[in-house]
Amino acid sequence: MNPSSNIRVRFAPSPTGFLHVGGLRTALYNYLFARKSGGVFILRIEDTDRTRYVEGAIESLIKTMEWCGLEYDEGPLKGGPYGPYIQSERLDIYKHHVQILIDKKKAYYCFCEPQRIEELRRSQEKQNLQTKYDKHCLHLSEDDINIKLKSGSKFVVRLNVEPNKIIVVDDIIRGSVQFESNLLDDQILLKSDGYPTYHLANVVDDHLMQISHVIRGEEWLPSTPKHVLLYDSFGWQKPIFAHLPLLLNPDKSKLSKRQGDVAVEEYRAKGYLKEALINFVALLGWNPGTEQEYFSMDELKKQFSLESINKSGAIFNVEKLNWLNFEHLRNKSENDVLKLLKEELLRSRFKEIKLEDETLKKIIQAMRPRVTFIKEFLEKSSYFFEPPKEYEKEAVKKHWKSDIPDKLKILIEEFSKLEQPTKEDYETVLKNTAQKLNVSNGKIIHAVRLAISGVSGGPGLYDIIEILGKDETVKRLKDAIEQIKY
RNA sequence: GGCGCUAUCGUCUAACGGUUUAGGACGCCGCCCUCUCAAGGCGGAAAUACGGGUUCGAUUCCCGUUAGCGCUACCA
Numbered sequence: 001m002n003p004s005s006n007i008r009v010r011f012a013p014s015p016t017g018f019l020h021v022g023g024l025r026t027a028l029y030n031y032l033f034a035r036k037s038g039g040v041f042i043l044r045i046e047d048t049d050r051t052r053y054v055e056g057a058i059e060s061l062i063k064t065m066e067w068c069g070l071e072y073d074e075g076p077l078k079g080g081p082y083g084p085y086i087q088s089e090r091l092d093i094y095k096h097h098v099q100i101l102i103d104k105k106k107a108y109y110c111f112c113e114p115q116r117i118e119e120l121r122r123s124q125e126k127q128n129l130q131t132k133y134d135k136h137c138l139h140l141s142e143d144d145i146n147i148k149l150k151s152g153s154k155f156v157v158r159l160n161v162e163p164n165k166i167i168v169v170d171d172i173i174r175g176s177v178q179f180e181s182n183l184l185d186d187q188i189l190l191k192s193d194g195y196p197t198y199h200l201a202n203v204v205d206d207h208l209m210q211i212s213h214v215i216r217g218e219e220w221l222p223s224t225p226k227h228v229l230l231y232d233s234f235g236w237q238k239p240i241f242a243h244l245p246l247l248l249n250p251d252k253s254k255l256s257k258r259q260g261d262v263a264v265e266e267y268r269a270k271g272y273l274k275e276a277l278i279n280f281v282a283l284l285g286w287n288p289g290t291e292q293e294y295f296s297m298d299e300l301k302k303q304f305s306l307e308s309i310n311k312s313g314a315i316f317n318v319e320k321l322n323w324l325n326f327e328h329l330r331n332k333s334e335n336d337v338l339k340l341l342k343e344e345l346l347r348s349r350f351k352e353i354k355l356e357d358e359t360l361k362k363i364i365q366a367m368r369p370r371v372t373f374i375k376e377f378l379e380k381s382s383y384f385f386e387p388p389k390e391y392e393k394e395a396v397k398k399h400w401k402s403d404i405p406d407k408l409k410i411l412i413e414e415f416s417k418l419e420q421p422t423k424e425d426y427e428t429v430l431k432n433t434a435q436k437l438n439v440s441n442g443k444i445i446h447a448v449r450l451a452i453s454g455v456s457g458g459p460g461l462y463d464i465i466e467i468l469g470k471d472e473t474v475k476r477l478k479d480a481i482e483q484i485k486y
Numbered sequence: 487g488g489c490g491c492u493a494u495c496g497u498c499u500a501a502c503g504g505u506u507u508a509g510g511a512c513g514c515c516g517c518c519c520u521c522u523c524a525a526g527g528c529g530g531a532a533a534u535a536c537g538g539g540u541u542c543g544a545u546u547c548c549c550g551u552u553a554g555c556g557c558u559a560c561c562a
Contacts, residue, residue: 014562049561114560130488131558156560174491183489183558191560198562222490222557245492252554280498283511287499291510310499313555317497320512330525369525380523395522445521457523 007039008212014046015057018263019064022247025281030215031070032304043075045086048195082209094196097204106233110137110158132185157190167225172242179225203230215242245285246313271373276325284314326372340374350385362467366459388454395456399446405481423466451480
């Protein structure tokens with residue numbers, strides 16, 4: 001980390017459930033930007049809505065980020081110089097700052113009952129007017145306010161938006177965006193339960209934590225003028241804003257549950273590699289301007305830049321993710337795949353099966369170009385772990401002619417004579433036998449493949465035989481002759 | 487409804503006024519390789535939403551239309 005860098009960014013999720021892939025991308029971009037520039041990456045928990053709080057969500061969030069390799073420099077558990085990093089533990093900080101705004105007449109107490117607000121909105125809607133608070137309580141006298149406060153009346157604190165102003169939001173990705181203050185509501189800053197709303201807490205914390213760049217989803221762009229107003233009211237310097245394009249469902253709506261998986265945990269459970277998920281999500285809205293599409297985290301850290309982020313939303317397309325998973329799986333070292341395969345075996349119905357590492361490595365070599373997920377080693381080539389339970393019907397019809405059993409019996413005899421055979425020995429014997437029987441190699445090969453694997457596709461036959469070994473191969477050939485009907 | 491954002495192959499995207507018969511990747515199709523299935527190699531189909539400007543010249547700049555999306559909560 002470069003201590004001379006003033007760049008400080010944060011990922012600020014609310015703990016309402018699992019980490020969302022959209023959240024993952026936001027976190028990733030923040031993380032990459034921090035790492036690229038020698039800055040600090042902060043995790044802050046925005047739990048100001050008690051009604052939506054989900055037990056255990058913070059822990060799950062941290063665990064998932066850890067799994068993804070997004071290590072934060074300051075945040076919950078870890079601490080840091082600007083803590084606490086959980087907003088519900090910062091309530092008096094917000095109250096203090098709200099008081100500053102009230103003193104400056106930039107905010108005011110509002111004692112309106114929810115029914116009044118409701119009626120106001122209904123009448124505005126009926127007249128086709130914009131629905132917003134009518135500043136009713138702004139005109140309360142100091143005495144009125146004190147009496148109400150003393151009597152324990154419920155209140156909220158609202159932002160006092162000045163009319164007839166143009167508010168400019170400068171955004172790295174979108175350029176300069178203008179808003180009319182007349183169209184802004186007197187946003188509630190402090191709720192009646194004493195908790196701040198997002199707008200207040202976010203601005204106060206970003207300032208206090210000295211956040212230099214606010215990198216967040218585009219859904220926040222419309223409320224950014226309110227934040228700008230707050231920074232100005234406090235007399236604080238504004239951070240640099242970067243509003244990221246949205247991640248979309250296949251129907252182009254904002255990525256959501258219901259139209260597929262959105263939780264990082266779900267992709268993890270399905271067997272996606274973190275490397276693939278990170279690589280994929282990084283490319284949704286960003287590219288380095290070259291034709292490179294395969295990235296390691298280290299490469300992303302070196303190449304990422306805010307300036308090359310796109311403006312338009314991107315559909316989360318699983319097919320490309322699958323391809324990246326295939327590519328990342330293929331590029332892993334044999335030992336890493338071995339480790340993952342062993343873990344997968346322990347979770348599977350093959351957990352009792354003990355195979356030598358050397359054998360497992362041969363399976364990995366044989367199957368690697370044929371699998372996208374680790375679990376496919378077990379699904380697509382279960383015959384390495386158990387004898388075929390049945391034989392593919394189509395293949396039997398095609399390759400198991402009436403003369404096959406007699407021919408295979410001869411091959412079995414030849415195989416049985418071999419001592420410590422190598423892959424090449426099996427090949428030589430099979431070819432010689434085919435020649436002796438006056439049939440094509442292919443005819444024998446297809447039949448043997450079907451007999452020992454039960455299926456018609458897969459790695460080279462001699463690779464399969466070598467992995468199974470002579471005894472198992474011979475046994476399966478005999479069993480097949482018994483069992484396959486034609 | 488209001489406000490805002492966005493607009494290149496089905497999808498992710500390149501092009502930062504001319505080097506473009508609009509490039510790459512995923513997916514799809516075909517061929518080669520081959521004991522099968524993959525992988526790999528080669529090739530193919532496939533896009534600048536529409537209409538006006540500006541310019542010698544627009545995918546690129548401006549305006550409008552249309553469409554999509556987002557926001558419009560005492561949710562974030």
